[in-house]
Structure formats: structure tokens, C-alpha cells
Amino acid sequence: MTRREPLAAGSSAPPSEIYDVALLDLDGVVYVGPDAVPGVPEALAEARTAGMRLGFVTNNAARTPTDVADHLTALGVPAVSDDVITSSQAAATVVSGLLAPGARVLSVGGPGVAAALTAAGLVVVDRAEQEPAAVVQGYGPEVGWVQLAEAIVAVRNGARHVATNLDATIPSPRGPLPGNGAMVGVVTAITGEEPLVTGKPDPAMHAECVRRTGARRPLVVGDRLDTDIEGASRAGAASLLVLSGVTEPRTLVAARPDHRPDLLSADAAGLLTAHPAVVADGQRHRCGRWTVGPAEAEDALILEAEGPDGGEGPDDGDGLDGLRALCVAHWARHPADGAPARVIARGERAAAALDGWGLVPDGTAA
């Protein structure tokens, strides 16, 4: 495998011209709640015009692939069910490999969970007394105490606990809300049994999407480090992190090695633009007009921008060059582990940038 140095190389041409298939996460990438991320349907249409094909890979187990495809089409991203892979399908594939055909499985989650299990030849039940051999738990906004209690009793009676994914949160217009991982945590807290997890970051879904599309150079596009980006790392695929979902810049800076993406953009329109490289110059790292270098204080970095303080300059790119430089500089010091960065701002622009990324300045430099 070639040496991977996340974010450093950038992309001299738009990713839509370099990669043949985008493996797109949905929540926080194409839509947040019911609505499209502004500009993303138009950007995806343009990427398709440039020759890029699109596959949709979601850890959200609540809906069937057909429902998801219909939603995408209504938002202006035409899709058919075969373009969509859900973590419910991944769970059904795994469970049908563990159990005999016709085995009983307790479904906890939205209609997508039960539909995938039925399609895989399993018999869906809803009560622990029906002696299911497995419990498959996926996200569904209707999941409540009654379903969780059935799951707990079934697992305690020996059923295998399978989770479609462990995303702790889902993005919403009101901020992060409980995801499947939070609800799975209720069951594991009582049973003490660790579930088998089948969605991202397990690479099976990305691999299935590559198989269906015949992708030769896939690019994973996602908003979560511990599912999308880790899944891409495990699959050996390139990745683009978008900031339209759950990941905050300060979380990205502190990411561990397998959570570091190859490319970064505000949203999926980053498929259509070149991405600047981060250039190392001795101990300093430069991206656009931003520079990150070592501070006198041990372990700290100094962030600064060229040019006058004030509004964004014409060469400020997409506003993320400083963050790119900071990530690469900090990661160079932490090649094997994630750690929060200590950053000193030099000048008002740098102080404002750190504030915008949710990073508390470690001080200011003259």
C-alpha cells in the first residue's frame, strides 16, 4: 500500500475528474433531516455530468433502499434502489450467513430493518417469547421502551445481538440527536453482551457498493470520522470529509490516524473543485496564505495568515486552508495517535479562525 499522508497532497484536479465512483454517505452529506444540504443536489448533478457515478451507502437502517432512492429523487438526486446500500441490508446478509434459512429474528428499528431481514429469507418476529435466534437492532425514530425491553429479554435468553451500526448520533436541523448507537447502548448496558456490528466502519458495505458499480477508483464521501472515514481506511479507499454533518473542525484536528481523511471540504460540492496541497517547509506547514509552525512552548503550534486582518481575501480559497495546514502540522507530530492540538494564534485572523473551529487558543503571539 502506498504511504498515505492525509490532506497533505490535496487534489490538483476536481475529484469528480479523478475518481470514477463517489460512495456517498447520506445523513449529513446529501441531506440533513428531510432537506437537502443546500447546493449539493446541483453539485452531484454536475459531478455526474463530469462522468462520476454515484453510490449511496448509509448506516441509517430505518428506511428501505426504495424509500431512500425515492427521497433522493425528490430532492433532485435521481436514484434507484440498486444505487442504495443500507446497514439493514448488511445486517441481513450477515445474519442469514449465521442462521439457517427461515430462522426467527427479532427486528428492532424502522421498516427498513424488517424488510431487509424478510428479503434475506428470515422470519421477523416482535416478541422475545417467539424465541428468536438473533436480535437485529437498527435506527428507527419509533423505537421505544417496549421494543428495547423485548430485545433485552431475547438477548438474555441467548439470541445473538446484531447492531446495524453504532453511530451515537444522527444529524438534525436541531443539532445531534440520539442515533442507533445510543439505543444499542441501552440494551448492552442491561445485558452486558457486546453486539456484532455490521454497518460502517465495517468495510462490507463499501465493498458491496464497489462490486455493484465496478468502481476502479472509488472515493468515500462522508461526514463522520468513526464510520465513513474509518470505513474508507479499512477498505483502502480514498476519502473526502465534509463539514456539513456531525464532525466539528476541532474533532478533526484531534483525529487518530485511521480517522484522517485524504480531502476536506465544507460540503459535497468539494467534488467539483481542486484541493490545495499542504506544503512542508522545514518545521513549518503552509496551505494557501496560512502557515503553521512550532512555538517556543513545547508541543504548541502557531497559526498565522499572511496579509491584513479583516475580511476574507480573494486568495482565501474555501476558507479551510488554515484548517488543512493545522491538521497536517499537528498530525505530523502525532503520526500514531490522536491528541488535541495546542494552538497559539498570531493575529486577529488566526484568532477568529480558531474560534470558528471551536478551538480554544492556547495564547496569542505578537
Ligand SMILES: [Mg+2]
Ligand atoms: Mg452521515
